[in-house]
Amino acid sequence: MKWQTLRHNGVAFPPTYQSQISKIRIKNEIVTLTLDQEEMLMAWAKKKDTPYVLDPVFQRNFLDDLKTKLDARFTDITLADIDFTELHALADREKTANLADDEKKKRSAERKRERDELKAKFGFATIDGIETEVGAYLVEPPGILMGRGAHPLRGKWKDRVQPTDVTLNLDEDAPVPAGAWKEIVHEHDAMWIATWYDKLSDKRKYVWLADSSHLRQERDQEKYLKAAKLEKNVEQVRDEIRKLMAFEDTRGRAALDRDEHKTRAELKSLEEKMLRANAANDPPARAKSESAREKLLIELQQIEKRREKIHAAEMKKRQLATVCYLIDRLAMRVGDEKDEDEADTVGASTLRVEHIHIAPDHIAFDFLGKDSVQWAKTLPLDEKEQPLARNLRDLSRGKQPGDQIFDKIDSTHVNQFLGGIVAGLTAKVFRTYHGTHAVRAYLEHAGDVTDATPGYRKEMIAKLANLEAAVVCNHKRTPPKNWEENLIKREVEVGKLRDAKPDVSKLIAQIPAREKTVAHLLATKPDPQSLEQQVKSRADALNKARAAQADLPKLDATLAARQVALDKLIAEQKKASASAEADLKKKQAALSALEKQKPPKAKKALATYNKRLRAARRALAESKKQNGARLKRLKDRVAAARKALDAASKTKRVKSRSVNARVKQAQVALKRAQDAFAHAPQRYAERLAKSQAALEQARVAPDIAQKNFEERVERAALQLELAKQTRDYNLGTSLKNYIDPRVYKSWGDYAGYDWKRLYTKALQRKFAWVEKERGKWKS
Structure with missing residues (x-):
């Protein structure tokens, strides 16, 4: 790549x-x-x-x-x-x-x-x-x-x-x-x-490139493929480690023993010669024997050094095997491959004598691991672990508490040894394998999980599986300062939730009303003949309304006649008004002419003048009275004619509106009747089915309310229990780096659970390649 x-x-x-x-x-x-x-x-x-x-x-x-x-x-x-x-x-x-x-x-x-x-x-x-x-x-x-x-x-x-x-x-x-x-x-x-x-x-x-980059995703896939490869070959790897745990160079020691036996036999024979030379007082023979004896003693020293080398080589191999055993058995880090933000991080290859305690029934480990987090675990000392205890004792013998137990090897030796068993295998692969294996094992033994299992239970199972990986990998954390306080609050909330039992009496009270509705519907099933007769009745009503609508033009003739009568009266009124005005002007002019004349002085003439003046005044007054009366009669007739016209106009408007409304209502009624005749059976069936469904829902509502209540309580209790169990562990580290996401994907597909719910948006992008996987869950 x-x-x-x-x-x-x-x-x-x-x-x-x-x-x-x-x-x-x-x-x-x-x-x-x-x-x-x-x-x-x-x-x-x-x-x-x-x-x-x-x-x-x-x-x-x-x-x-x-x-x-x-x-x-x-x-x-x-x-x-x-x-x-x-x-x-x-x-x-x-x-x-x-x-x-x-x-x-x-x-x-x-x-x-x-x-x-x-x-x-x-x-x-x-x-x-x-x-x-x-x-x-x-x-x-x-x-x-x-x-x-x-x-x-x-x-x-x-x-x-x-x-x-x-x-x-x-x-x-x-x-x-x-x-x-x-x-x-x-x-x-x-x-x-x-x-x-x-x-x-x-x-x-x-x-680094982001986790979502194609290269990082390819590396991730390669990492999990290596872990899967280790899973297939893990027994072979463990067999090789076990062989090396008790390694002895039998051939080398046998050859050494033969050489030592031969040399000591030669030395014994030579010493006997020296005794005879002394007894015979033969200085040359004695000197020759002493020289040969010195050579043999040197050979014995060399044999002892060879023995020490063989022992050192055996101890190195046993160190290597023991480190590999710890890496596999306890998912320890190798030790001398620290991240950049670590200080004095201890792992399998860098364990010191002070970090272990071997008791008659257990082996205790206690040291600071990655991020200076305490790594404390106890391994029961059964027969299976005796080779480990023996090696730890042997490798610690004669060393001070601060001395390294495995002082002859480092991660390079470990990785070379593992890679010789399975190509590409390194110490780091074991933690990925163990994290993934812990999750898979938990999910496989979590009981029968199906589509019907509530989602919160599935999530609890998935997170507890995640916790198993965190425990195996020792992903500990320091709880927040207010953790205990928050826990008490959550316990109180769960208690309140348990006490808040649902009141199902109101739900039960709804059942009779639903039953009544269904009974009413069953008793009022629509009759097709009645619906057909209703269509005919509505059609007759529409025809009558339309006949009345057809008579509306007759109102226009009445309205026109009254308009003509009104116009005639108005014309007559105008003519009479003009005639009266002319008559009044004439009589007023005659009166004015008399009034302008100088009254005569003669008594008889004056009397005649006054008589004429009075007659002119009476004529004017009489004309005003007669004309006024006539004009008033005409005005009343015009008003009456106008009123009659208005009444006819109003009658037309009201009757037109009423008739048109009747037509429209009759049309709507007919359409409804036709629609009811065509669709009433289907609608009735739908209403009946809906009411029966509502009745059934009302009958089961109390049980559902109780079940929902119990599930809410269970969900809250499970979340509380999860919070308690994960108090000291960080689930995110193993989820991001050590658990093969394909395990959750295949389990989720089998159990009907969306695996992405466990991962943040960032991790979903990191593991986007998993969506293409179609692995089958081994249930």
């Missing part, structure tokens, strides 16, 4: 520290700080309310590194000599900053924009023309090493990584990203794009 081309933009570096204070008081002396010094002190200030600052190891490690940053005159300072007041205030302000919601949103959006820009530039590499995600492309910022477990380096300072510290991995023709890099290499079988040396851990650190 070598790539041909690898292109990328390098790695992203954290922003430069921005100074917030320039001076600090140390031993009552004002000291001007460099950026590195200030950054280091600020990091400590931010830890002020945490338990870390109370840890003596954490304090000592930090102070030792701080002294290397300060002037030589401060080599004897303590943390109490430093005035952190201003730095503590800055740290508090950062934690308690009360920003407006708009400002929070603005800053959040800005940070997201910056992350997206970094992702776009550094988050991808192109491998053989395929764009692939890069894992953690941001170089670790400087800071205090927190460590996991009782890490001996906790509190040490991690220095800032500069571009000049970083080596990039690219193909030979790739453009080199801008920057003053330490080196450009072309390792075609590597899956990292950048590396640098970490002084703190004394190891190299890498920026």
